[in-house]
Amino acid sequence: MSKGRVHVVGAGIVGLATAASLVQRGYEVTVIDREGPAAGASQGNAAAIAWTDVAPMASPGLWKQAIKWLADPLGPLTVRPAYALKILPWMLRFLAASNPERVARSTEALVDINSAVLPAWERLWRVSGTHNQVRRDGCLELLDTPASLENARKSWAEQRKHGIAVEELEAGAIRELEPDLSTRAIGGGLVPDWAQVDDPKILCLSLADWLKGQGVDFAVGEVDRLEPHDNGCGLILKSGERIEANRLVIACGAWSKHLAAQLGDRIPLDTERGYNITIPDPAVTVKRFIMLPGHGFVLSPLSTGLRVGGAVEFGGLHLPPNWKRVDAMVAKARLFYPGLKTEGGKRWMGFRPSLPDSLPVISPATHHGGVFYAFGHAHHGLTQAAVTGEMIADMIDGKAHAVDPAPFAADRF
Known part of the structure; x- marks a missing residue:
């Protein structure tokens, strides 16, 4: 039985990995991106799974x-x-x-999340058939x-x-x-x-193809405004189209800041x-x-x-x-x-x-239930994508994850 639908804004590697974790948990998923899978930093990064960078x-x-x-x-x-x-x-x-x-605290948080990187990727590579x-x-x-x-x-x-x-x-x-x-x-x-991976764009497109086979919907459109309400959040696209989301994940990388700000989170x-x-x-x-x-x-x-x-x-x-x-x-x-x-x-x-402290935001929105953030990974988006996806899925499920989410909270600023 479906657990309901989650909308993910962003079809880069973090958004795709989040969609992968959610669909495996029994959620229906729609991924919305301004251009489509791997259109931004996820296609041109250095291809490293740099979990040893702490x-x-x-x-x-x-x-x-x-x-x-x-x-x-x-x-x-x-x-x-x-x-x-x-x-x-x-x-x-x-x-x-x-x-x-501050450096000691950030290092501790990086050690914690990066220790979970390879196991999370191993699970995603295996289930999606991208291990080769x-x-x-x-x-x-x-x-x-x-x-x-x-x-x-x-x-x-x-x-x-x-x-x-x-x-x-x-x-x-x-x-x-x-x-x-x-x-x-x-x-x-x-x-x-x-x-490292053979090519980050090819990996993203392979994951997107696998997700489509799992029933994940992909839509092209740029989210311009968010209108939160008691039952979720309205997504207003630049085209004028409105999409209603009961649960929402913002994972659109460098374009996430203005969306979070509309929800009251001033993230630097x-x-x-x-x-x-x-x-x-x-x-x-x-x-x-x-x-x-x-x-x-x-x-x-x-x-x-x-x-x-x-x-x-x-x-x-x-x-x-x-x-x-x-x-x-x-x-x-x-x-x-x-x-x-x-x-x-x-x-x-x-x-x-x-972000200035080198830690991403992996967190519920501070003021609006049902909205979650997964962005700000800087040089480690590919590295931390799979574990980020698992952390977000656990948050939506109401479960604890082995990685302490506190250092990655949206309200730490």
């Missing part, structure tokens, strides 16, 4: 590095001048989240200066404290793993339990714009996920080519892309892979929905 972006020592990066307009971190005043309140919250006590789209070749972090190597060692020590394996490697051992590498790297670390969500290029024939072999923490980007081998991407640009949802950022990443990538070619590469820019 350090929040906000940290006491980050500001020294950030100031250095901000001096380079094409560096790993930049603020577009036209957006500087708008991002200032977010930055001040980020600074407040960087004190040691997963790779387990590990992640190789490369460092090219003594200072960056020393900083990495501190991060690895923190990961080991939480039971995450990291093997430090010398330069020669690194090149045995990645023969096409130059001699640029002086050291690195192998995180063997890291996982902003966007970290990320850039990449996916090269079908890069002329070099990259055998596993490569992270370059000193330079703020990654190289990710996909089934569709090599993806070179990353960086953080604060510029909101409306400013045009600055494609010179892709050129800058490619130039740096060639320091490590001199034979890298980019002919036929496809450039992309997307919006990571980010």
Whole structure:
């Protein structure tokens, strides 16, 4: 017997994973998206299941590095001048989240949710038949200066404290793993339990196809307004159409902020714009996920080519892309892979929905029963999607989940 219908706004990976958890619990589900499955950040991310990342972006020592990066307009971190005043309140919250006590709390919450990531994904991969789209070749972090190597060692020590394996490697051992590498790297670390998917867009479309086979309905339309009432919530689309939802999940990433605000939740969500290029024939072999923490980007081998991407640009949802950022990443990538070619590469820019304390909102709405939030995952939307979906389904079911939801509450701000 059906438990009734739940409407999910957002057909990115978090919305799809939430729909998957709900349909398995016996709910009827309708997914509404402004463009359709995998139209936003879920199609262009780096494909990592980065459950081993437990350090929040906000940290006491980050500001020294950030100031250095901000001096380079094409560096790993930049603020577009036209957006500087708008991002200032977010930055001040980020600074407040960087004190040691707040960082310790955020780290504890990340360890808690990320420890549930792989088991949740294993369940979803298995039931949806997408288990063959997963790779387990590990992640190789490369460092090219003594200072960056020393900083990495501190991060690895923190990961080991939480039971995450990291093997430090010398330069020669690194090149045995990645023969096409130059001699640029002086050291690195192998995180063997890291996982990634073949291609995030293909995974999303596969999940969407499976969901359709389970009876999930998909609708294309942009939700413009919410009108909550005693029996649920009215969704007013930009087309003028009205949809009545008894239970509603808002999971539309960077576009979630204004919907939550209409329900009285002023959540300090902003966007970290990320850039990449996916090269079908890069002329070099990259055998596993490569992270370059000193330079703020990654190289990710996909089934569709090599993806070179990353960086953080604060510029909101409306400013045009600055494609010179892709050129800058490619130039740096060639320091490590001199034979890298980019002919036929496809450039992309997307919006990571980010909160100052590096924790998503996975929570009931503060003031309206029957409405739930699942957004703000920043760099870890793909990573945390499956466990987020299970947490939301438990909330709707009125059950407790193994992950403590308190750090992810909408009213924490």
